[in-house]
Structures are given as structure tokens and as C-alpha cells.
Amino acid sequence: xxxxxxxxxxxxxxxxxxxxxxxxxxxxxxxxxxxxxxxxxxxxxxxxxxxxxxxxxxxxxxxxxxxxxxxxxxxxxxxxxxxxxxxxxxxxxxxxxxxxxxxxxxxxxxxxxxxxxxxxxxxxxxxxxxxxxxxxxxx
Numbered sequence: 001x002x003x004x005x006x007x008x009x010x011x012x013x014x015x016x017x018x019x020x021x022x023x024x025x026x027x028x029x030x031x032x033x034x035x036x037x038x039x040x041x042x043x044x045x046x047x048x049x050x051x052x053x054x055x056x057x058x059x060x061x062x063x064x065x066x067x068x069x070x071x072x073x074x075x076x077x078x079x080x081x082x083x084x085x086x087x088x089x090x091x092x093x094x095x096x097x098x099x100x101x102x103x104x105x106x107x108x109x110x111x112x113x114x115x116x117x118x119x120x121x122x123x124x125x126x127x128x129x130x131x132x133x134x135x136x137x138x139x
Contacts, residue, residue, distance in 0.1 A: 034046055041053070
């Protein structure tokens with residue numbers, strides 16, 4: 001008789017000095033990204049220098065959480081062992097209303113109903129006492 005497969009915990013993000021404000025906001029179920037005080041462009045992923053104008057005047061700003069599905073794939077086989085029980089799931093690139101794109105997951109709808117251009121809203125999944133993941137669901 002074979003033993004059932006052992007569940008492997010999913011790896012969690014490890015906040016850094018630069019990304020900590022993003023994760024702190026997510027824990028409070030807020031979506032916060034950087035905005036450059038020099039050129040007024042929104043920036044995501046978190047970084048120390050604006051990719052638009054090279055300024056270091058980046059400030060954390062809460063954003064709407066509204067987005068549009070830019071691109072996606074459906075994982076029908078797990079991308080790694082810890083996600084084996086989650087298949088099928090959607091790995092997506094969403095375009096925030098404010099402009100930047102984020103990689104995330106689409107939740108709250110059947111995977112076969114997911115379509116490019118669909119309106120989305122941020123959704124927050126508390127996965128530990130320290131980490132809340134930002135995902136998106138149909139608006």
C-alpha cells in the first residue's frame with residue numbers, strides 16, 4: 001500500500017525593505033503601489049528608482065483595485081508540486097486602471113469563463129498571519 005502524497009506548503013513572499021509597504025497594505029486589504037513624485041507615473045513592481053524618469057522620489061499610493069485582464073494562461077497541470085491541488089487555476093497579467101501591469105491569479109469564476117479584456121477588481125487572500133496575497137476576481 002502506498003502512502004498518500006505528502007502536502008508541500010506553498011512558498012510565500014518574503015517582504016524586503018522595498019516591498020514591505022505593498023505587503024503591509026495587502027494585509028489591510030488595500031492595493032498600494034508606488035507613484036513617482038517627479039513624473040507622476042505609477043510604478044509596479046516595487047523598486048527604488050522610477051523606470052520612467054530615474055527619480056528616487058517614489059511614494060506609496062493606494063489605488064482603486066480596478067483592472068482589466070491583459071493576458072492569461074490556465075494551468076491545467078500544476079506548475080510546481082505545492083499547487084497540485086489547485087489545478088486548474090488562472091495565471092494572469094492584469095492591467096491596473098492606473099496603468100501598471102501585475103502578475104496574479106484570477107479567482108471567483110470558472111477558468112473557462114476567463115476572457116481577455118474582462119473587468120476585474122482586487123481580491124485579498126489571507127494566507128498566513130503575515131502575508132495576504134493580491135488576486136483578482138470579475139468586477
